[in-house]
Amino acid sequence: MTNDELIAKLKTIVQPYIQDEEAFKNLNEDTDFINDLKINSANLVDVILDVEDEFDIRIENDDMEKMISVKAAMEIVNEKLAAK
Numbered sequence: 133m134t135n136d137e138l139i140a141k142l143k144t145i146v147q148p149y150i151q152d153e154e155a156f157k158n159l160n161e162d163t164d165f166i167n168d169l170k171i172n173s174a175n176l177v178d179v180i181l182d183v184e185d186e187f188d189i190r191i192e193n194d195d196m197e198k199m200i201s202v203k204a205a206m207e208i209v210n211e212k213l214a215a216k
Contacts, residue, residue, distance in 0.1 A: 145186060161203040189216070191208060
């Protein structure tokens with residue numbers, strides 16, 4: 133899966149939870165889920181669960197703590213997919 137395809141999937145996953153439309157339109161690898169998109173911590177858990185479902189992976193607690201940006205999410209998803 134290419135980075136662009138992965139970003140497109142992540143964008144679809146986070147869209148229901150965002151609070152900042154402008155930041156969402158400009159979503160890229162450097163986008164921070166909390167600071168840029170204004171996703172609260174409870175919804176961030178929902179995002180992580182949705183990512184697990186979408187990619188059929190299991191994200192451990194250590195990884196969840198790191199998954200606060202698009203880039204971190206991409207790294208974790210790619211790592212988990214490679215390990216399958």
